Amino acid sequence: MTQSLEPETRITKVVMGTRLDHVPAPETQTFFTRLCVSCGEETVTEVEYPQDMAIVCNVCAPAYYERLAQEQHALLAIDASPEAKFRMIVIAATAMNRTVHRLYCDQQ
Numbered sequence: 001m002t003q004s005l006e007p008e009t010r011i012t013k014v015v016m017g018t019r020l021d022h023v024p025a026p027e028t029q030t031f032f033t034r035l036c037v038s039c040g041e042e043t044v045t046e047v048e049y050p051q052d053m054a055i056v057c058n059v060c061a062p063a064y065y066e067r068l069a070q071e072q073h074a075l076l077a078i079d080a081s082p083e084a085k086f087r088m089i090v091i092a093a094t095a096m097n098r099t100v101h102r103l104y105c106d107q108q
């Protein structure tokens, strides 16, 4: 029996899309449609992702990430463009009725 001594690092790539019934105006933009790995509903993304990346809808995402973390001791790394992160912060801040200050970093 051969067993690697290296700790196994598994990276699950999950992309959060928007469930079709939560898209404000689907006809105004080009979308890619996949099925949510959690609920199986049609979920749209702005970018076409490779098939090895799971798509989870925005409705299932919080519970899905939490389950991954609990069952597989996963660490969550958020990989989003600065614009996408900014949009998420604005959405959260708007929901909490807070002001957003945008700070720019000189270095990329």
Ligand SMILES: [Zn+2]
Pocket (backbone or CB within 6 Å): 019, 036, 037, 038, 039, 040, 041, 056, 057, 058, 059, 060, 061
């Ligand atoms: Zn879902």
